[in-house]
Amino acid sequence: MGNMPFVVSMILVMVGFLTLITRRNLIKLAIGISIIEMGVNLFLVSLGYVKGGIAPIYTYAPPGAKEMVFPTPQALTLTAIVIGLATTALMLAFAVVIYRHRGTLDAEKIRELRG
Amino acid sequence: MRIGSGEGFWGPIVWVILALGILAMGFAVWLQGRRTYKRGTEQEEPFLSGEKLSKGGGAVAGIHLYWGFAEALRPLLSRLVAFHSGFVGDYVGWLLVVLVVSLLVVMLS
Amino acid sequence: MLIHAPILAIAVPLLGAFSLLGLAYLSRTLRNIWACLISAFTSAMAVAVAIRAFTEGVVVYTLGAASPTESVTAGGFPIRIVLVVDGLGAFMGLIAALAGVVALVYYFQYLKEEEGKSLGLSLLLLLWAGILGLVYTGDLFNFFVFLEITSIAACALIGYRTWESRPPEAAFKTMAMYTLGGLLVLISVGILYGEYDALNIAYLSKAITGSLLDKLALGLLLGGLLMKAGAVPAHMWAPDAYGEAPATATIVLVANTQAAIYAILRVVFTLFGGALAAPGIGWLIASLGITTVLVAVLMAVVQRHLGRLVAYGAVSQLGYMLLAVGVGAVARGGFGEVALTGGIFHMINDAASVGLLFFVVGAVRRATGSVDLLSLGGLGHTLRWEAGFFLLGALALAGIPPLNGFASKFLIYESTFRASPILAALALLASILLLAVVVRAFQGAFLGPKVREASPAPRGMLVAMGILALVIVVFGLFPGFFIERIVSPAVQAVLTGREAYLAAVLGG
Secondary structure, three states, rough: OOOOOHHHHHHHHHHHHHHHOOOOOHHHHHHHHHHHHHHHHHHHHHHHHOOOOOOOOHHHHHOOOOOOOOOHHHHHHHHHHHHHHHHHHHHHHHHHHHHHHHOOOOOOOOOOOOO | EEEEOOOEEEEEHHHHHHHHHHHHHHHHHOOOOOOOOOOOOOOOOOOOOOOOOOOOOOOOOOOOHHHHHHHHHHHHHHHHHHHOOOOHHHHHHHHHHHHHHHHHHHHOO | OOHHHHHHHHHHHHHHHHHHHHHHHHHHHHHHHHHHHHHHHHHHHHHHHHHHHHHOOOOOEEOOOOOOOOOOOOOOOOOEEEEEEEEEHHHHHHHHHHHHHHHHHHHHHOOOOOOOHHHHHHHHHHHHHHHHHHHHHHHHHHHHHHHHHHHHHHHHHHOOOOOOOOHHHHHHHHHHHHHHHHHHHHHHHHHHHHHHHOOOHHHHHOOOOOHHHHHHHHHHHHHHHHHOOOOOOOOHHHHHHHHHOOOHHHHHHHOOOOOOHHHHHHHHHHOOOOOOOOHHHHHHHHHHHHHHHHHHHHHHHHOOHHHHHHHHHHHHHHHHHHHHHHHHHHHOOOHHHHHHHHHHHHHHHHHHHHHHHHHHEEEEEEEEOOOOOOOOOOOOOOOOOHHHHHHHHHHHHHHHOHHHHHHHHHHHHHHHHHHHHHHHHHHHHHHHHHHHHHHHHHHHHHHHOOOOOOOOOOOHHHHHHHHHHHHHHHHHHHHHHHHHHHHHHHHHHHHOOHHHHHHHHHHH
16 A cells, blocks of 8 residues: 555546546646646655654654654655646636637637647 | 868868859859840840740749649648647647657667 | 856846846836846856856856855765756856847847836746756756746746737647646656655766666656657647747747757766666657658748748757757767767757847848738848848758858768768758748748838847857857867767766765
């Protein structure tokens, strides 16, 4: 069972890619990318987990605590979440602008740039 | 200032000197031309295989240049244009193809 | 202060990007002066770092340490974030500096105030900071962060003109691709961290054993970076982005794409150069490169939109660089060295010629309001300088001697021929096709009878084009001088510099 988080995160990534390939709504595409991001973040944060470990805050550690989880992957995950927020916000903003111009969110119809 | 590739070399200065030499030869040939042609007669018109130039002569837009070439490649080009569909799902699909190919190559090599 | 040059080159444009928007509310003159100061300082820092890296060897700068050289603990384990600039990073920094300065010179008279001038200027500086960070960092996670900074800034720059319908569409598509590529890189960073508990590129490079997980990480990294470098078939965002971005931003976008090629070089030769140096990876990159060249050139044949036509030309040039990188990774020495010299030299040549062409396209769009080849024509009567610059850039792009494009392509052809004659023949064929394409674009836009009035570009824009034209001619006439001074250190850093890179960071 120790590898379960990795399996789940890879399933999330697959689900996200499947969304991107099969869905046509621009908002759903942004959601698909967000799902992949969640999968990757879960992967990162589960890398640093130690069984029975406590939160890596030295001053708040209870006296009998033996092990802490790795702090670095948590820092990485926080950064990745912030970056994910920025990209998702930007994509949604572009989706809104595209909707205003074309009156549709169907990616099959938003194909002015082709060939 | 030459750069070598192990087999050949490229010297731009030599090239420029040669090009100037060839231009000078062309100029020398041009100087041999007749100065006594009559203005305003057919002697001033360009010679195009004996064809008469049409007077109106519509402008040739850039899109018409190499028309025959593009026409000959039409089957290939139309397929390529269809390949660039502009649909985001296709973009992602091809990214996955590149990813799988690179994973396979790295795993197998 | 010069010892802090690497971090200043990243921090100052970041500061400038955000402070600029505040200043723009106060006074526009103040904003312009501030932008000039920021860019002058940043490029001076990039040049200072480059001079140090070329003369003294690898420059290491450690953040959060009393002394910049304390990058590892007593046990030899890296705990701090480092910036490492070797010959290759310094060379890429020079390209970024050139692109940024020229873009700024062009910028001031290109956009009107109501077209989001402050916003575009701020995003341009942000993108610049991202590129410099990407090429200077010695830490894998920071590499991902800078990759995302360039992605976000680039896509915002492509799509911020929301009053038109095409730019937001291009920006959405590019954003989707860039984000996915970045996430693939992040997964691979996670795998490497989980395996070796470190993010420092030098330490990882020493520790990597070539296990199955390492191969997985390399494959994911290559997939993401090849997309970002515009390799067919994951190149489709590139013509959209280049064709629709404001002309002034395109040269920086091209520098950004070249930073991805830098990243491929760094990953293949430095990070995995010890354990996973199989020629198969080189063949993969070379075959994707030649496909990119051919597909992009053929697509350029059918374009009617002048910007998109030049954009496909730019993608084909990226293919030449990938081809050279691939051949270099196949051989690693001998003719591979020639290939890498050609490929790395081609980066700066390509930035100059593609940048010049896009500047002219921007001037044409500004003067006539159209970039459709069917409706353009006869612009040479009024836009004399622009016509000359377009011809110069087009010939350099197609690799006509004695311009700079030929000098680098000559090295690529010769070395590719020794790896595989078929690849070399295809590359030559594509170059001939490209000449046909650009001649067609030149004829369509600038020759023929005058069909419409057009106002020539203001002097600031012409000066920016003139700088690039000068680069094209000087690099073309004296390639040996520049190869010896700036390209050769970069090639040596790629091929044999791995030991020096590791020693500079880890000590001993």
